[in-house]
Structure formats: structure tokens, C-alpha cells
Amino acid sequence: MIFSSLLPLIALLGSGTTGKADQPNYWSWAKTPPMGWNSWDGFATTVTEAQTRAHIDVMAEKLKRFGWQYVVVDIQWYEPNATGFDYRQGAKLEMDGFGRLQPALNKFPSAADGKGFKALADYAHHRGLKFGVHLMRGIPRQAVESKTPVKGTSFTAADIADRKSVCPWNGDMYGVDMTKPGAQAYYDSVFRQFADWGIDFVKVDDLSRPYHLPEIEAIRTAIDRSKRRIVFSTSPGETPLSAGEHVQNHANMWRISDDFWDNWPSLLDQFRRLRDWTPYRAPGHFPDADMLPIGMIQMGRSKTRFTPDEQITLMTLWSIARSPLMIGADLTKLDDFTLSLLTNPEVIRVDQASTNNRELFHRDGVFGWIADVPGSADKYLALFNTQTTGRVSVSLQELGLGGRVRVRDLWQRRDLGLAEREFAPTIASHGAGLYRLRSAK
Secondary structure: OHHHHHHHHHHHHHOOOOOOOOOOHHHHHHOOOOEEEEOHHHHOOOOOHHHHHHHHHHHHHHHHHHOOOEEEEOOOOOOOOOOOOOOOOOOOOOEOOOOOEOOOOOOOHHHHHHOOOHHHHHHHHHOOOEEEEEEEOOEEHHHHHHOOEOOOOOOEHHHHEEEEEEOOOOOOEEEEOOOOOOHHHHHHHHHHHHHHHOOOEEEEEOOOOOOOHHHHHHHHHHHHHHOOOOEEEEOOOOOOHHHHHHHHOOOOEEEOOOOOOOOHHHHHHHHHHHHHOHHHOEOOEEEEOOOEOOOEEOOOOEEOOOOHHHHHHHHHHHHHOOOOEEEOOOHHHOOHHHHHHHOOHHHHHHHHOOEEEEEEEEEOOEEEEEEEOOOOOOEEEEEEEOOOOEEOOEEOOOOOOOOEEEEEEOOOOEEEEEEEOEEOOEEOOOEEEEEEEEEOO
């Protein structure tokens, strides 16, 4: 298997620390940046069980051997009549008698008789993959109005809801007032049910901006009490840098921007954000630059607006900065170029098994990032040209290497020969190069 060559390096990387003797146990659940597929970019609020199963099949057959493993159903899986990229105020939601959201049966028929996502998660596990869901912060307003009981307590949803804490763009939920008796019990019950369903990953929305510290801590506690290894992702950003230490100690990944889409200015903005989050990037906890809006997206209406060179820039930046890699495309409509972006083992290795990743320079619209190759003195080098096509020069001294180096182009998967004193490849406008450099002393 192609991905098997990455495993020794990933194991080595996972043995590293962040300088703290008391690492949280759940950091071991995501020693490397999670890789998977999320339904939002391609299907918005409308993804169905049949479509999800089809994506499980594609990932198992075409992507799993390269390290891709999570299949995540995004927002409104509990709303029967959701139609697109927007939300209906006051929409009727599917939930159980304890105010816990349930899959809409017209979308996910295997959820009948209270089975939830169990059958779909089992199918993913059978194919050697992991299954995840999206969750809005808080408790359904519908449960609050109905005063549904909080499982295992004498309290109701109305007792624990904070009606002043609302999401500005989705009207499904009220926040949970964590000072109220029964509040933690509600989150515990939600994640205990997720554990029963076999959920491996949860993306919790309306959590990072503004930064809802009490509910982040409540979710962390609920996951731990569930006794299941559920990777915790917070969304959306821009998560405040001032919360860096807190979020790295409670989540496995957190968004650094609002929803990222296929336009160049948004991609350019991620350079600064990924640089600024460098101190908080380590095994088990990763700044998340958001999904990869490549291939066929927008409910099948359009292909990505990124040019091929911009898509290489996107994949190179996410990889050298060790962002989680979550595909947004409709995987059943993968074209050859998109598939090549997702199945280059040498590029994936940079994301999954490099260390000490950092911006090296930024000058005149040219960026350089560098990282160490575990177990060797080699360096990974990413060069980005945000201006017109031209040579991008970097001195070997700047890289901390000797007078001559052997250069391998990771995207082309071929050796380029020797470079002496400087390395100066030609990089296309809005393009990037990713290389491995080895001293030739």
C-alpha cells in the first residue's frame, strides 16, 4: 500500500511533544492532521444517505490508501426540508424526547426506529474508514419551547437554555448556560448518543467566533465522558489568537477563518493566518484552514474557480502548514487533475509527517515556508509566487544547508539534480513549488 511508507514517519512524529509533560490523552487521537471529506462544499444542507454511502465507496476505493479516512456529514442533517446553502428560520427539526437532534428520515432512512447514524457509521467502518457529523452549538429552540427533559435529570431544555446566546446566521439553537444545573448533563447525553452511533469525528459550529469558552469546555468534558475517541473540530473562525492555548488544550482542530471558498483573495489571506498560528501547531492539535474547495462543488453546479496553479498553491500551503485536509468536492465526479492533487504521496507526507513547519520569508509577493524531515537532516521547502511568473530565489545558507543540495520536486515526483549556493526555480503566477532538499556534501 502506498500510504504504508508514511507510517514510520507518522509514528515518529506522533511521539513528539509540545513541551508539556501532561499532554491530554485526546491529542493521541489526531497525531497527524485529519484527512477526509465533508459534505458542505458539494451538497450544502441537502446531503443524503445514498450520497454519503457513495462517497464512502469512492474514498475506500480511490483515496483510503493515501491516508484519507474521515467521511463527515455537515449541517442540517436533522432538517427534512433543507434546500441549499441557506437556513430556514423556525424550520421543524427531527429530535428525540430528550431534545437531541436525530437524522431526518427522508434523507437518512436507516435512522428509523431511533437508530440514528449507527448503520451509516457501521458502513464506513466496514470499508475501513471513520464517520463524522456536524453539530450546532447549543440546544434546539424547538426543545426549549417544548420543555423536553434533559436525559437523566429533573431539568428541562428551558431550564438550561441561554435565550440571549444565539447564532447570527442559523436559527436552530439557543446556547446552553453552563452555570445552570443540567447543562453539562445535556451535552453528556448528546455525545453519549454519538458514541452509541459510532461517531468518530464531530465538527461543532458557532463555537469559535465569538469564542464560547464554557461550551467548548463542556463539549470536551462530554466527549471524554462518552469513552469514545471522537476527534473534536471547532468552527467557524476566525478563532482569536488570544485563545490559542485554550483551544489547543480542548480541541483537535480549530478554524482560523470563516468559510473558505474558491477565490484568490481568500487564499492569499490564509498565508498570514497560518503563519500567525504556528506556535499552536503540534501533534494532536492543528489550526484548520478549512475545506479544499476543488473539483465539482456548489451542489454540482460548478467546478472550482481556482486555476490549476492556484489549486497547487492551495494544496502546497495546507500541506507545508500541516492544516487538516478535508475535501469539499463531489467525489463521485472526480476529474483526473483533482484526483492527482489528492493522491500524491510525497505531498501528503509533508502534511502528515513533517516537523518545525514555519514561514521562512515573505518578500515582494513571494513566500517561502520550510519544515524538517523527521529522521534526517533534509528540509522541505515550499515556494509561492503571488505575482507574475518568474524565478523565486532562496539561498542555501538561508535554509541552513551546505554549499550544495540535491533537489527533488515533490509535485513532479522527480529529481532535479544539484543546486549550489542558491535554489531558484521558476514559479508560475499564483503558483507554488514543493521540494525536498538534501545536503550533497
